[in-house]
Amino acid sequence: MTGLRVLAVDDVAPALEELRVLLEESPEVAEVATAGDPVSALRLIRDRPFDAVFLDISMPGLDGLELGELLGRMAEPPLIVFVTAHAEHAVQAYGIGAVDYVLKPVAADRLAAAIRRIRRSTPQGEGAARAAAAVDALAVIPVELGGRTRFVPRADVRFVEAHGDYVRLHTPSGAHLVRIPISRLEEHWTHAGFVRVHRSYLLGIAAVQELRSDVSGGLLAHTDVGDVPVSRRHARGLRDELMAAAARGDFEAGSS
Template sequence: MLRALAVDDEKPLLEELLYLLRSDPRVSSAEGASDATEALRRITRALESGPEGPDGIDVVFLDIQMAGLTGLDIARLLSGFARPPLIVFVTAHEGFAVQAFDLKAIDYVLKPVRPERLAEAVRRARARLGDPPPQADPTACPALPDPVPAASTRVPPPAPLAVAAIGAPAAPGTRRPAPEVTVADRTPDHIAVELGGVTRFVAIADIAYVEAQGDYARLHTDGGSHLVRIPLSTLEERWAARGFVRIHRRHLVALGRIDELRLDSGTTSVRVGSAELQVSRRHARELRDLLMRHATG
């Protein structure tokens, strides 16, 4: 069983990484550090405790670009110890791979982290530490290979489908043009979010507001929040026709979910459910006009 430390200075990404690690049955514990100082303090305690001590760490999942010391700096510091923990770099940048492997990293995982890719990094860490591979269940039926058709077997191509046309029939030998697709047809009613290998489809109508978090966006609904790797500006463009308006560089709000508009000492804010969100000056006048038009139908 692995004892892991995840290091990332972006809190949403750190929480996502910890969720995936803690969901892996091969990981006995997974702690998080949100900056290099906290990470070094935790690793130093582990080294003082020893590999078998209560504070031991087997593998560090390390972001590269962080404020202060980078992940590469931390790896260089650890390389001076006799028995440092294993290093897996988890980063959004491909350009550091050569330096990472020069520092004896056992894997290099790109963001956004796919659960199956992280599972492979865990497998490599276990193999490096000498854990035996999982044994097959002797009572289970062996997997049979897919049947291969005989060489003489020929599968005929499928017959062309007859498509019933709407309106006048097309002349023989001609093709009817594809139907025009409207913007509404191209815009789905749901957005896919992934967490721990599970894809959920969140109804856009259930989203009250969206919060920018770096290259990601956090969707806030009445039932919780979901992280997607889509910039806020992209969602603003896609969902403008659905009543979402930009009120701040960090927030996009569904106009129909605004409960109150507050003016206090020259500052403007809105209440969306239990959340109070600031409105920037550049968006305040436009938002007031939109709310008035919305209220009057």
């Protein structure tokens, strides 16, 4: 699978350079072009194809949302990720078809999540996702208990807790210990809405009911089967993921 060709657009030169460096460091990205204003971006997009465009919103003249709407009218539009300091435009951004909405300052792991979304949304990624879904043995986890095998659907799992080479799957019916590395579950479950929030925890975004502070000032994600600690390095990414899920309407029916 070939690397992504992406365009970064921002009228603030230091922010544009920082985004360029982060994009170039991604193993999923093969080519990064930059533009300091929407008009220059349109010229580049007219002259050569891009898989995705990373757009700032607040720019003079044509802002990022207006540019995104123009790109959406193309016969073969690039995917759009908004990169902005303003959280209030998320609903509008997803309304015009953005695949992600990343808040500044941009964290490398949060940008990596956006790139994974782009990859899954490209024709090659969609084909790979369909192929993976056809053989996704980890959509249901077999649990051995007392000589019997119980099958736990991924949809029932609220969060995963690592215990060495094992993980504990936390569900409304109880916790189930399984011999599998948490890194393997993360690899297979990211597309299903699970994110790493701590070195020992994988969390289902749809299961989060609220964020709380613990007695020491740390962050906890509250679910109907317990609280999950969120490390400082993952806190911003989790908030971004929750905001994106809310903007997409993922919580409208409530958590299962």
